[in-house]
Amino acid sequence: MRVVFGAGSLRQLREEAELLGLRRLLVLSTPDQRALAEQAATRLGDACAGMFTEARMHVPVQVAEAARAAARGAGADGCLAIGGGSTVGLGKAIALTTGLPVISVPTTYAGSEMTPVWGLTENGRKRTGRNRAVLPRSVVYDPELTVGLPVDMSVTSGFNAVAHAVEALYAPDASPIISAMAEEAVRSLGTALPAIAADPLDIEARADALRGAWLCGACLGATTMSLHHKLCHILGGTFDLPHAATHTVLLPYVAAFNLPAAPAAQQSLSRALATDDVPKHLARVSAELGAPRSLAELGLVEGDFDETVAQATAQPYANPRPVTAEALRLLLTDALTGALAP
Numbered sequence: 433m434r435v436v437f438g439a440g441s442l443r444q445l446r447e448e449a450e451l452l453g454l455r456r457l458l459v460l461s462t463p464d465q466r467a468l469a470e471q472a473a474t475r476l477g478d479a480c481a482g483m484f485t486e487a488r489m490h491v492p493v494q495v496a497e498a499a500r501a502a503a504r505g506a507g508a509d510g511c512l513a514i515g516g517g518s519t520v521g522l523g524k525a526i527a528l529t530t531g532l533p534v535i536s537v538p539t540t541y542a543g544s545e546m547t548p549v550w551g552l553t554e555n556g557r558k559r560t561g562r563n564r565a566v567l568p569r570s571v572v573y574d575p576e577l578t579v580g581l582p583v584d585m586s587v588t589s590g591f592n593a594v595a596h597a598v599e600a601l602y603a604p605d606a607s608p609i610i611s612a613m614a615e616e617a618v619r620s621l622g623t624a625l626p627a628i629a630a631d632p633l634d635i636e637a638r639a640d641a642l643r644g645a646w647l648c649g650a651c652l653g654a655t656t657m658s659l660h661h662k663l664c665h666i667l668g669g670t671f672d673l674p675h676a677a678t679h680t681v682l683l684p685y686v687a688a689f690n691l692p693a694a695p696a697a698q699q700s701l702s703r704a705l706a707t708d709d710v711p712k713h714l715a716r717v718s719a720e721l722g723a724p725r726s727l728a729e730l731g732l733v734e735g736d737f738d739e740t741v742a743q744a745t746a747q748p749y750a751n752p753r754p755v756t757a758e759a760l761r762l763l764l765t766d767a768l769t770g771a772l773a774p
Contacts, residue, residue: 482508491521517675520536520545538645592675597618605655617645658690
């Protein structure tokens with residue numbers, strides 16, 4: 433895949449389409465980012481075949497089907513996904529069944545654009561899988577597009593990315609290169625997010641955060657997901673909790689559970705964040721930067737635990753520590769109340 437990085441890179445959209453031999457691109461976005469989609473469509477000129485601006489969080493199956501129909505109706509030979517993880521995910525859903533190539537223009541720090549992981553939600557269950565066909569053919573990172581991202585969304589999006597790197601550090605298929613990338617990614621975001629909160633217009637901090645998200649996404653794409661991502665997919669797909677905020681709240685608690693069984697990962701994160709207590713540091717910094725402190729703030733209630741635990745223990749998956757129903761209930765209880773938050 434190609435990567436274009438730098439302020440003002442959006443101006444190169446037409447050239448990227450030509451390099452890939454694409455002449456009729458369907459532009460994808462959420463309803464809130466329609467103006468940005470129109471800007472991208474203008475950049476593409478007659479290479480734009482139309483727009484689909486109904487992307488939604490967690491990629492509901494019916495939205496994916498409507499987008500595929502729109503691509504067919506427009507005679508599209510590819511898609512341009514501009515926005516956050518919801519829009520990138522929709523592009524992947526189209527590519528999964530149609531094979532249409534995707535150009536991705538991320539405007540948040542989700543990192544999904546660098547992974548072959550797709551997700552679809554149907555009947556309250558989120559299914560995920562891996563398929564290299566969904567990898568964007570080209571990714572255009574333009575830090576200028578993230579300057580307008582509100583601080584609260586910047587923070588939760590950044591911690592969403594950090595979660596990818598944390599799990600990559602203790603994944604069973606980690607490697608020295610991936611571990612080095614993950615540590616650098618956490619260091620970049622750990623420095624950039626407070627700077628963005630202090631000055632949302634700081635283009636250098638925005639570029640550092642986007643670079644960190646790029647690395648985090650690449651780490652996730654190269655390794656196996658564990659408990660943290662499993663729980664986030666359940667809470668998002670079944671209870672419709674906001675994706676990035678759920679990652680942010682859960683991360684310190686899953687880290688507290690897993691890191692004692694992953695000493696190398698713990699040492700790496702301690703270096704990257706300059707702390708002796710990684711879980712408390714993550715909880716404190718995210719709270720200080722204005723992120724939600726508990727799952728209760730996101731709408732989860734204790735009555736949702738049974739379904740969450742049942743799904744999380746239904747199928748085995750890689751994790752540094754055994755995942756039991758009792759341990760999960762304790763973890764969820766702490767996250768529900770925000771036990772680690774100051």
